[in-house]
Amino acid sequence: MKQLLDFLPLVIFFAVYKLYDIYAATAVLIAASAIQLVITYLLYKHIEKMLLATFAMITVFGSLTLFFHDxxxxxxxxxxxxxxxxxxxxxxxxxxxxxxxxxxxxxxxxxxxxxxxxxxxxxxxxxxxxxxxxxxxxxxxxxxxxxxxxxxxxxxxxxxxxxxxxxxxxxxxxxxxxxxxxx
Missing domain, CATH: 1.20.1300 (3 helical TM bundles of succinate and fumarate reductases)
Incomplete structure (x- = not known):
């Protein structure tokens, strides 16, 4: 279950990219990663530091991508x-x-x-x-x-x-x- 949860944001990113564009995919990646954190915490009552760091990077660089449209x-x-x-x-x-x-x-x-x-x-x-x-x-x-x-x-x-x-x-x-x- 945990491995599936780890790859879910990436799969969603790919699907949205194929259907729309990189910007929609990036926005959905940020949202899916946030949901991943919540689900991980609810299931395991713990969030690994690496997952938090990855989420922070996705949020920062994804937000810059969306803000500057680059x-x-x-x-x-x-x-x-x-x-x-x-x-x-x-x-x-x-x-x-x-x-x-x-x-x-x-x-x-x-x-x-x-x-x-x-x-x-x-x-x-x-x-x-x-x-x-x-x-x-x-x-x-x-x-x-x-x-x-x-x-x-x-x-x-x-x-x-x-x-x-x-x-x-x-x-x-x-x-x-x-x-x-x-x-």
Whole structure:
């Protein structure tokens, strides 16, 4: 349910873009993201910081897009969000509290060296996607950018998530506690 809720604003953005234009799609994206926050809170009694940060970015850059009637703002949002994610991962790594380990470390026990590798892998991923977004957004037609944003970046993120989980699974430490069969 949560994954569906996470992608719903993006799906609505795409559908409205296809039916109308980038400005209607942007307005609906802001509204859908606000509704997503409310529904998330009602269902889980908690809203993740990343969801709040994404909503803030959508609201700021979406509002600028609508106010100035310039799609460049909403195009830049993607790269800025990826840059912030990369910076957040770097900062957490440098402070000795890797964010990915904080999120997944209870479920997946691996050496700190592996968490460091995964962190830098995701930093690289976000940087490459941010640069690719700039290229597609400002060198290719708007239609191509919308398709890239909705399908390309989403698919790349899902693929990288699967690769990450498989890599972590491969390096998981075995549980050294043995059940007591003497009872």
């Amino acid at each position: 799609d460049a703002f909403i195009k830049w949002k993607v790269t800025i969000v990826y840059a912030l994610f990369a910076i957040g991962l770097i900062a957490s790594q440098m402070m000795g509290k890797p964010a990915l380990k904080s999120m997944l470390g209870k479920e997946m026990k691996v050496d700190d060296k592996i968490w460091t590798q995964i962190t830098w892998y995701w930093v690289s991923f976000f940087v490459v996607c941010g640069i690719a977004n700039i290229y597609v957004a400002f060198s290719l037609p708007l239609e191509m950018w919308v398709n890239f944003k909705v399908f390309g970046l989403t698919a790349l993120t899902l693929i990288n998530t699967v690769v990450t989980v498989l890599y972590l699974y491969k390096h998981m430490q075995e549980d050294t506690t043995q059940p007591n069969d003497d009872q």
